[in-house]
Amino acid sequence: MHIKIFFIMTLYLFHMLLADELTLPTHKIYFYGQKYFDKSILEDELGVDNKSFLQFWKEDNPRINDKLLLTLEPSLQSFYDSEGFYDANFTIKETNTTVSVYISENQPVRIKDINISSDFNISTLITFEKNDIFKAKTFIKIKSKIIAELLKEGYCSYDLNTKAYVDLDKHSVDLQYKLKKGGICTFGKTTIYGSKTIDDDIIKSRVRAKEGERFNTTLIKDTSDALYGLQSFDSVLIGIDRKFYNVVPVDITVSEMDKPYRFEAGLGFDTYVGPRIHSSLIKHNFLGNAQKLKLQLAWSKLEQLAIIDYFKPVLFEPYGFAMDFGASLGYSNLEFDGFKEKKTFVKAYLEHTSKRFVVRSGIALEVTDITELDDGKPKLPTGAYDLFFLTYPYVSAVYDGRDSKLNPKYGYYLRGYGEWGIPTENESSLYLKVELEARGIYTFYDLTLSVVGKMGLIEIEGDKTYGIPESKKFFAGGSFWNRAYGFREIGVITSPTTDIIDGGLSMANLSLEANYPLWDDLYGAVFTDNTLIAKESNDFTGDIITSAGVGVRYMTPIGPFKLDVGFNVNDPSIYGISFQIGQSF
Numbered sequence: 001m002h003i004k005i006f007f008i009m010t011l012y013l014f015h016m017l018l019a020d021e022l023t024l025p026t027h028k029i030y031f032y033g034q035k036y037f038d039k040s041i042l043e044d045e046l047g048v049d050n051k052s053f054l055q056f057w058k059e060d061n062p063r064i065n066d067k068l069l070l071t072l073e074p075s076l077q078s079f080y081d082s083e084g085f086y087d088a089n090f091t092i093k094e095t096n097t098t099v100s101v102y103i104s105e106n107q108p109v110r111i112k113d114i115n116i117s118s119d120f121n122i123s124t125l126i127t128f129e130k131n132d133i134f135k136a137k138t139f140i141k142i143k144s145k146i147i148a149e150l151l152k153e154g155y156c157s158y159d160l161n162t163k164a165y166v167d168l169d170k171h172s173v174d175l176q177y178k179l180k181k182g183g184i185c186t187f188g189k190t191t192i193y194g195s196k197t198i199d200d201d202i203i204k205s206r207v208r209a210k211e212g213e214r215f216n217t218t219l220i221k222d223t224s225d226a227l228y229g230l231q232s233f234d235s236v237l238i239g240i241d242r243k244f245y246n247v248v249p250v251d252i253t254v255s256e257m258d259k260p261y262r263f264e265a266g267l268g269f270d271t272y273v274g275p276r277i278h279s280s281l282i283k284h285n286f287l288g289n290a291q292k293l294k295l296q297l298a299w300s301k302l303e304q305l306a307i308i309d310y311f312k313p314v315l316f317e318p319y320g321f322a323m324d325f326g327a328s329l330g331y332s333n334l335e336f337d338g339f340k341e342k343k344t345f346v347k348a349y350l351e352h353t354s355k356r357f358v359v360r361s362g363i364a365l366e367v368t369d370i371t372e373l374d375d376g377k378p379k380l381p382t383g384a385y386d387l388f389f390l391t392y393p394y395v396s397a398v399y400d401g402r403d404s405k406l407n408p409k410y411g412y413y414l415r416g417y418g419e420w421g422i423p424t425e426n427e428s429s430l431y432l433k434v435e436l437e438a439r440g441i442y443t444f445y446d447l448t449l450s451v452v453g454k455m456g457l458i459e460i461e462g463d464k465t466y467g468i469p470e471s472k473k474f475f476a477g478g479s480f481w482n483r484a485y486g487f488r489e490i491g492v493i494t495s496p497t498t499d500i501i502d503g504g505l506s507m508a509n510l511s512l513e514a515n516y517p518l519w520d521d522l523y524g525a526v527f528t529d530n531t532l533i534a535k536e537s538n539d540f541t542g543d544i545i546t547s548a549g550v551g552v553r554y555m556t557p558i559g560p561f562k563l564d565v566g567f568n569v570n571d572p573s574i575y576g577i578s579f580q581i582g583q584s585f
Contacts, residue, residue, distance in 0.1 A: 026063040027094070033103040036085070045079050046072065064099060076101070084108045084133040086168055108133045112172040118179035120155065122146050126177065134173045139164055150181060154214040157182030157246055185215035188249035195254055197288035198232060202314045205322035206230065208355045209238075209250050222355050223250075230313060231282075232257055232290040260284040272478065272487035273334075276300040289313070302335040315350070324351045326362075334471075336488065338377040338501045339385065341471045342369040358398045364419075366390045368469040378501045380470060388469045394419035402441060406559040407583055409448055413439040421468060429467025431460045439585045448515040450585040454481075456507040459537050473503025474533050479578045481509055482529040483566030484547035486576055492535045493543050497571040504533035508540055513585065521555040529566065546570070559583055 029048055031039045043050055043062055050062045064072070073090055080088040087106040092099065111132045116123065125145045128138070143162050150158045163176040187209045192200045206226035209219040220238055227236045239251035265279035278298040286293040291312045298305040307330035315325040327348040334341050349362025368388045372379060395418055402411035414437070421431040435456040442449055456474055460467050477485030493499045513527040527549055534542040549566030559582040568574035 025066040027066060027069065027099045028097060029062050029064045029099045029101065031101050031103060034105060036105055036108070037083075042076075042079075046075055069094065069099065072099070072101070076103070080105070082135065082137050084110075084135050087171075107171045109166060109168070109171050109173050110134065111175060112170075113174045115174070115176045118177060118181075120150065120153075120158075120179055120181040122149070122177065122179060125149060128175060134164070134166070136164075139175070146177075146179070148217065151215070151217045154184050154186075154216060155181045156185035156215050156243060156248060183246050185243070185246040185248055187211055187213050187215055187219075188244070188247040190250040190252060193251065193253040194256075196256055197285060198230075198254075198256065198290050199314075201317075202230075202290055203227065203252065203254065205314045205317070207250065207252070211250075215248055219355070220250075223252075226353070227252070227254070230290040231292060232260075232285040234258055257284050260286075270300070273300040273302040276303070286310075304331075304333040306331050321352050324353070325349070326351065335373060335375075336471065337491075338373055338375065338379055339470060340371050340373045341469065342371070343367065343469075343471075356400050358400075359396070361393070361395045363391070363393045366392075366469075368471070370469055370471070380501060384470050384502075389424040390421050390468070391424055392419045392421040402439075405583075407555065408441045408585070409443040411441055413437075413585075421472075423467070429460050431458060431468050431472075433458045433472065441585055446517050450511075450513045450515075452509075452511045452513075452585050454507070454509040455540075457537050458505040460505070470503055473505060474507035475503050476507070476509060476531045476533055477576070479562070479564070479580045480584050481511075482531045482545060482547050482576075483527065483549055483564045483578050484529070484545075484568045484574055484576045485566075486578075489576075490531060490533060490545060493531070493533050493545055495543050496545055497568060497574065499533070499545070502535065504535055505537040506532070506534040506539045506542075508532040511585075515553060518552075523553040523555070523560070525551040525553060525562075525564070527551065527564065527566070528569075547576075549575075556581070 026049070029043075031042055034042065039062075040050075042048075046064065047068055048062045048064050068075075073092060076090050077088070080086075085105050085108045089104050089106070091102040093102075094100075111128055111130055111134050114126065114128060114130065116126065126142055128134075128142070139162070143160070146160060147158070150156075150160075159180040159182065161176075161178040165174045165176070167173065189211055190204055190207050190209070192203050195203060206223065206229070208222040208226060209216070213219070220240060224236055224238055227233060233254045234257050235255040237253040239253070240248050242249050242251070260283060262282045262284065263280070266277075268276050268278060270276050276298060277300070278296075280294060280296045283293045285291065289312070292310070294307075294309040296305070296307045296309070307328055310327045312325045314322045316323055325348070327346070329346050330344070332341070332343050334343075343366055345364060345366045347362055347364040349360050351358065351360040366388070368390065370380075370385050370388070372385050397416050399414045402408035402413055415435075416437075417435040419433045421429070421433070423429055433456070435454070437452070437454045439452045440450065458468070458473065475488040475491055476482050477489035478487035482490060491499045492502045492504045509532070510530045511527065513525055515523050515525045518524045529547045531545045532540060532542055534540065546569045547566040548569050549564055551562060551564035553560040553562050561579070561581050562584070563579045564577070566576050566578070
């Protein structure tokens, strides 16, 4: 986690907690007489400044900028009209220091009747009910939702007519919705504009709105996300304004990056390695065609890291399936409990990405040196400390059926990974490593429930238990595993409260979590994590470490900031604190 994120958040908190009163000319403002709306709602609507919810020790001191006083009454009238109170009136009294607003809300306009004539089911989209207060903004929002649903289902030639017949004398309104959905629309030919150094075939490889497919606005968003994922464009505009007999051409206008170099450096804190200095240099659109070259460096007391990554989209297209190419060359020096791992590696892979599916297949060569660490922790058995030369082909497959990657509310996620280790010298063994993961997310009203299950096993040929590096084995602990423990702190489990330093050859983990909004973008969570790590392969009968805990989430544009505190349910003195940015389900 980068220190700049904490720095910005810290500055924001100090500003909210310690900021002095506004120096601009202001008046204290008070509201009287309102029944339907809390004063905090009125303050938000009118731009009134008040204390932050974090400044709990301060008294309420609502103030309005003097420049807003001239528009105070029309602003109030506009707000109450939008909420269905057309007869509301206001008396405003102003002194040198205060403004008092007396409100007579009077009788609101209520819905008398709702008439629907439609050949497409829109009943669930119309959230109004008879006798509800009529709100113009809700009426407009419902129309937008109907149009969005039609486009999502492929109907781009709809005929929609919505009317609100308001009777101010009777304080009533009749709503009318008339809809003919029209025929099914399909995507037409894709045309690219604005590309200079990137071939059209590469851009089209990221187009999810393929010619002939049923029209769907979700596919337009997926196309935009995929094109921005190439990290070579400053802007991507997708036009779907043209239509020919229910065929919608896709016009894509791109603007290539004006500044393709990106350098980052910072100081951060990681829950495992502690304080950490990191830097990276990226050349986007390296030599054209959206290629990318990246140098990544990191240093901490427990880890030193240097990696060079290269990425080339659409190396070739067998049978119309675009295959991307990537390669990495790197060195890492990482300390674990009881041992240190120095590793030099080179990897290369081919990858195909579609709307929901990502498949990667590659080969890796690793030279790993496991040495004893004099840190006061228990030591690994003889044979674990050695130099290992490994070559292994690997394959991974991901199906992402979630409605969002940043903060999903519905859907599921499946992942499978396998590698086949081929020994290149006598100390290494032939081995097979397999990992499976499944996530499920569902939201009831505002309560989001999630489950994450993981399973893994390693089979080693012969009786050479230490024929693979210890770091290849299974460990647990941390934000994505068992939150009562730090990252990779759990080795082979010997009881519900104890484990040993050795990694396991069998692993299973089940996490359950519930999230509920507390205030605005702040959410609370309860969770339980259950972990099994066994010494032998295909052994899922051992003891389980179970933890439970609570956490808070603050939603940011790049995903939730999560802080969790977990306890071992059999020994609460064993606990862990973890934090991350991004979702773990």
